[in-house]
Amino acid sequence: MSNGVEAGRGDWFFDRCLSLSPGLAAVKARSTMTTYSETLEAAAHQFDQAVKAQPAQLSVTEIGTVEEVQRGIARVHGLPHVQVDEVLRFAGGHLGYAFNLDPEQVGCVLLDSSEQITAGSRVERMHTVLDTPVGDQLLGRVVDPVGRPLDGGRSLDDLPREPCERDAPPIMQRAPVTVPLQSGLKVVDAMIPIGRGQRQLLLGDRQTGKTAIAVDTIINQRGRDVICIYCSIGQRSTGVARVIENLRRHDALDHTIVVIGADDAPPGLQFLAPYAATTMGEHFMREGRDVLIVYDDLTSHARAYRHLSLLLRRPPGREAFPGDIFYVHSRLLERSTHLIQSAGGGSLTALPIIETEAQNVSAYIPTNLISITDGQIYLSPTLFRKGVLPAIDVGRSVSRVGGKTQLPAYRVVAGDLRLTYSQFEELERFARFSSQLDEDTRATLNRGRLIREILKQTQFQPLTLPQQIASLIAVTNGVLDGRPVEQLPKLERAIQDAVTSQAAELCAQMQAGEKLDKEQVEQIANIAAGAVHAHA
Incomplete structure (x- = not known):
């Protein structure tokens, strides 16, 4: 090459370029009296000066x-x-x-x-x-794990970026989970409460309403200063588009980031998606803000990792998953926590979703996730077929840390409610084999059926705390006893409207976290009874 040297060796590539002063080319022959050695010495000196004036640039x-x-x-x-x-x-x-x-x-x-x-x-x-982009400009956007827009919006190349993989916060930077995260669902907030910074697993067979619960929880965060991230992993594009449209229709997309690793995307993007989404959430958490992240679902994530590992000849283990699949999910979910004030003070709440097969919760991935998370919500296909929506099996669901965060107003009714409902489920199984039941058993069965009907809830209609408490107090205090099941939806709306209008000050106290005493419970029950009587 001209004025340079190019050489290669093995995996290295060298390019040494020297721009020499034009003076070197200007060296001319001296007079005939100048000796050849003097000319050569002058040229060498000028060459050295040119090299010193512009040193070589070596790129590797x-x-x-x-x-x-x-x-x-x-x-x-x-x-x-x-x-x-x-x-x-x-x-x-x-x-x-x-x-x-x-x-x-x-x-x-x-x-x-x-x-x-x-x-x-x-x-x-x-x-x-x-790495992946982070910041408020991501809110309302649909992106892939590396930050490429999928919604036709402007490029995000100008945003700051942070690594997708990072260590979970150390234990000394973690604070107890003390603040509730309201889902807007009666059965969840009353009997399986979730706290900010908790990891609550959603599991069940296909088409049992797992994503519906997660989407309703996102919708319920409107106006609560909670940033939401919906991470889709290996889901069909039509299903993801439907989720995005539902969020937009219910004004929930403005506070939500959607990260997509679609089913037709490379397995590497599907595997990377939850880690990138968590990095986006951690950015807000370190700023002292509260974040909710939904992983839909980690079963597809595990399959993508198995696909990559088998192609790369990593040794397979149980169900052909690689031996470190537990660590793959634990290092992801351990990043969800509630930070102490000196570390930012924010929280990252995780709702991972997994899909079971034939209600087998003892399979490899479900048992792994159950042991990693702080509780699980199990959705029963049997309840789903009966029309009990959301189809949550209360007896097989638990929240290990959320109970400490539950608002005091719930505690007045939650204990009796869970006990009565558990007794009802047990008695209902045995009542099928007996035609002769005593009065107490019949009363328990009738009350349990009313509770099950009250716990039903239409999708995309999250309820406020006063509305939920009004319904639960009415059913646990016998206000609805003897009423036909088909009338309950109309009576429940009447009770909620009456309590929120006639006891507005009491509703504000409940929202502020104050506990209800016996007189206040009786006041709500009396208002509910009046509403039922008026609509009888």
Whole structure:
């Protein structure tokens, strides 16, 4: 090359360019009296001066070569100094990241389609780890895990970026979960309460309403200063589009970020999606804000990880999942917490969703997630077929830390409600085999059926705290005893309207976290009885 030297050796590429002063070319022969040695000495001196005036610039680029490409992964020869999770650029600008570091090759996970990548193509290190954009400008947007817009909106390249993978907050930076996260669902807020910073699992068979509960919880955060993130993993595009439309229709998209790793996306994007979504949420948490994140669902996430691991020849374990699948999910969910004030004071509440098969909650992934999370809400297909919506099986659901955060107004009715309902479920199973029941058993069964009807709730209609308390006090105090089941929806609305209008001051006290005494409970029960009598 002109005025330079180019050389290659192994995986290294050198480019040494010297721009020399024009004076070097201007060296001319001296007069015939100047000796040849003097001319050579002058040229060498001028050459040295030119080199000192403009030193050489040496650039080093580490490159590799694609040896094999399969669906979602590539094996690359070279790159001896690459790091785990480092971003790699393939020919054509396609991106991937280092996943396996073997002695002779690097196993790469692709973030784009593998159709444009062929064996023999060049791979370059980017000297950066996987990151994703963060900030308020993401609210209301639909993006993929690396921050590329999927809603046709403006580019997000100007936003600050943070690593997708990071350590969970240490235990000394964690504060107790003390503030409730209202879902707007009577059965959840009364009997399976969730706190801000908690990890509450939603599990059940297909088409039992898991996503519906999560979406209702997001909708209920309107005006509560809670940022929501909906992370879709391996879901069909039609289903995700329906969720986005429901959020937009109920004015919940403005406080929500939607992160999509679609079913037709590379497995690497599906695997990366929950980690990127968590990074977006952690940014707000460190600013002292409250965040709710929904992972829909981690069963698809585990399958994507299994797909990548098998292609990269990682040893399979139970159900062909790699041995570190527990760590894959635990390191994700441990990032959800409530921080102490010196660490930001915010919270990140996680609602991971998993899908069971034939109600088998003892399968590998369900048992892993149950042991990682702080409680679970189990949705029963049997209840779903009976029309009990949401189809939550209270007896198989639990909240291990949310009870401490429950507002005092619930505690007046929650204990008796759960006990009565549990007794009803047990008696109902045995009542099918007996035709002769005593009066107490009949009364318990009748009260239980009323409770089950009251706990039903239409989707996209979350209820406020006073509305929920009014309904629960009415059913536990016998106000609705003897009423036909088909009349309960109309009577419940009448009770809620009467209590919120006639006891507005008491409703404000409940919202403020004050406890109800016996006189106040009787006051609400009397108002409810009057409303029922007026609509009888």
